[in-house]
Amino acid sequence: xxxxxxxxxxxxxxxxxxxxxxxxxxxxxxxxxxxxxxxxxxxxxxxxxxxxxxxxxxxxxxxxxxxxxxxxxxxxxxxxxxxxxxxxxxxxxxxxxxxxxxxxxxxxxxxxxxxxxxxxxxxxxxxxxxxxxxxxxxxxxxxxxxxxxxxxxxxxxxxxxxxxxxxxxxxxxxxxxxxxxxxxxxxxxxxxxxxxxxxxxx
Amino acid sequence: xxxxxxxxxxxxxxxxxxxxxxxxxxxxxxxxxxxxxxxxxxxxxxxxxxxxxxxxxxxxxxxxxxxxxxxxxxxxxxxxxxxxxxxxxxxxxxxxxxxxxxxxxxxxxxxxxxxxxxxxxxxxxxxxxxxxxxxxxxxxxxxxxxxxxxxxxxxxxxxxxxxxxxxxxxxxxxxxxxxxxxxxxxxxxxxxxxxxxxxxxx
DNA sequence: GTCTATATCGGGATAGAC
DNA sequence: GTCTATCCCGATATAGAC
Numbered sequence: 124x125x126x127x128x129x130x131x132x133x134x135x136x137x138x139x140x141x142x143x144x145x146x147x148x149x150x151x152x153x154x155x156x157x158x159x160x161x162x163x164x165x166x167x168x169x170x171x172x173x174x175x176x177x178x179x180x181x182x183x184x185x186x187x188x189x190x191x192x193x194x195x196x197x198x199x200x201x202x203x204x205x206x207x208x209x210x211x212x213x214x215x216x217x218x219x220x221x222x223x224x225x226x227x228x229x230x231x232x233x234x235x236x237x238x239x240x241x242x243x244x245x246x247x248x249x250x251x252x253x254x255x256x257x258x259x260x261x262x263x264x265x266x267x268x269x270x271x272x273x274x275x276x277x278x279x280x281x282x283x284x285x286x287x288x289x290x291x292x293x294x295x296x297x298x299x300x301x302x303x304x305x306x307x308x309x310x311x312x313x314x315x316x317x318x319x320x321x322x323x324x325x
Numbered sequence: 326x327x328x329x330x331x332x333x334x335x336x337x338x339x340x341x342x343x344x345x346x347x348x349x350x351x352x353x354x355x356x357x358x359x360x361x362x363x364x365x366x367x368x369x370x371x372x373x374x375x376x377x378x379x380x381x382x383x384x385x386x387x388x389x390x391x392x393x394x395x396x397x398x399x400x401x402x403x404x405x406x407x408x409x410x411x412x413x414x415x416x417x418x419x420x421x422x423x424x425x426x427x428x429x430x431x432x433x434x435x436x437x438x439x440x441x442x443x444x445x446x447x448x449x450x451x452x453x454x455x456x457x458x459x460x461x462x463x464x465x466x467x468x469x470x471x472x473x474x475x476x477x478x479x480x481x482x483x484x485x486x487x488x489x490x491x492x493x494x495x496x497x498x499x500x501x502x503x504x505x506x507x508x509x510x511x512x513x514x515x516x517x518x519x520x521x522x523x524x525x526x527x
Numbered sequence: 528g529t530c531t532a533t534a535t536c537g538g539g540a541t542a543g544a545c
Numbered sequence: 546g547t548c549t550a551t552c553c554c555g556a557t558a559t560a561g562a563c
Contacts, residue, residue, distance in 0.1 A: 127546070149352035150436060153539060166547055168540060223435075230432050232492045233425070234352060240496050250497045267523065272498055272509065273516045276487050283490075284482035290435045294442050295452045296474055307474065314475045321469065322524035329528070355557065368529060370558060534559070541552070 134160045135170055139181050144223035147230055148178050182231065182239060185224050186246050189217065197253055203260035204323070208316045211282060215312045218286045226287040267325040274323075281315045336362045337372055341383050346425035350380050350433055384433060385444050391419065391426050392448060399455055405462035406525070410518045413484060417514045420488045428489040469527040476525075483517045 138160035142151045153174055157164045171177035196209045232239050257271040293304040340362035344353045355376055359366045373379035398411045434441050459473040495506040
């Protein structure tokens with residue numbers, strides 16, 4: 124693996140990531156990926172023998188990128204409100220850096236669920252462990268009682284949806300003003316954090 | 326337009342709707358749509374001269390189907406909490422009947438924003454009107470003050486995301502137990518309603 | 528209106544030179 | 546490792562019979 128080899132590989136993966144996230148697996152064209160990477164189709168196939176293999180690799184990377192220091196936050200020994208606040212801030216931060224990933228994941232997972240779900244398993248995601256953690260935190264203090272699954276999904280919804288739905292929401296509610304929507308998302312961490320914590324107060 | 330004509334047309338549109346929602350515009354195959362409608366490819370082109378035209382029609386219908394009696398609820402003259410409760414119940418009901426529509430809309434809108442957004446404009450959606458309504462309701466009573474846009478998006482997030490993300494969430498949090506997830510979604514209307522109303526209490 | 532058969536073309540994949 | 550040229554299949558679209 125020479126120097127140029129890894130460089131090209133990186134360029135390919137980054138280009139492919141962008142194109143796949145824009146167009147989805149089916150919508151993406153190998154030609155477009157090659158152009159975006161500044162190479163040609165043949166070289167693409169030299170590195171990744173098929174579009175399918177390339178896609179799977181990109182999908183894998185997206186998920187690993189996206190299950191970041193978040194797990195740590197959930198396991199720190201702090202009160203629930205603080206934990207939620209940290210989680211929401213960190214999650215929104217990562218989301219803004221990778222705005223297309225959630226939509227990408229949802230769409231592709233609907234297209235081919237079982238095969239792609241394996242990638243999650245490989246990534247070592249253990250939801251029951253996480254849920255237990257949330258459940259314990261909920262019991263500790265004097266919060267309104269709540270199913271931890273609903274809480275978890277509420278938080279994820281509030282963070283992910285406005286980012287994933289941006290092309291629609293920005294046009295519908297912000298006159299397609301990108302700056303305004305950017306500002307909206309920036310201030311949203313605080314809004315969501317307050318919203319969730321208020322909702323839990325008894 | 327003979328009897329058979331409208332029958333076939335309906336069959337085509339319903340079949341196309343299902344396939345496009347499953348696979349997206351690029352992923353869908355005219356053959357698959359024809360099979361699902363119980364006809365052959367040529368007849369598809371007889372009714373809709375191109376895949377693109379067929380897709381646009383399905384997209385149009387999806388949007389009209391999906392912006393239902395919801396507008397009425399928002400304009401009824403009732404307190405905000407009650408209005409939110411009604412809205413959430415109605416929206417979740419429609420969602421459960423058309424679980425793939427929102428993500429379909431969002432995904433395709435990301436693929437080709439400007440052209441497809443025209444369909445929204447045609448449908449006569451007026452968000453500023455809706456926002457004004459929410460804003461007024463917020464001022465009326467002694468709720469915690471809140472940006473109506475954030476509130477609106479929070480409600481939509483909490484309703485849509487768990488339905489749209491089902492293929493992933495069900496596998497990750499419910500051991501891919503469809504029944505369990507069904508029950509989860511059924512009880513969710515009450516959970517979301519409480520959650521939002523609590524969050525607004527000062 | 529509905530079918531079978533076929534034209535046409537785009538795009539994934541490969542061969543082979545350098 | 547990287548390129549040009551080419552193969553080949555699958556999918557959209559059309560022609561034309563019934």
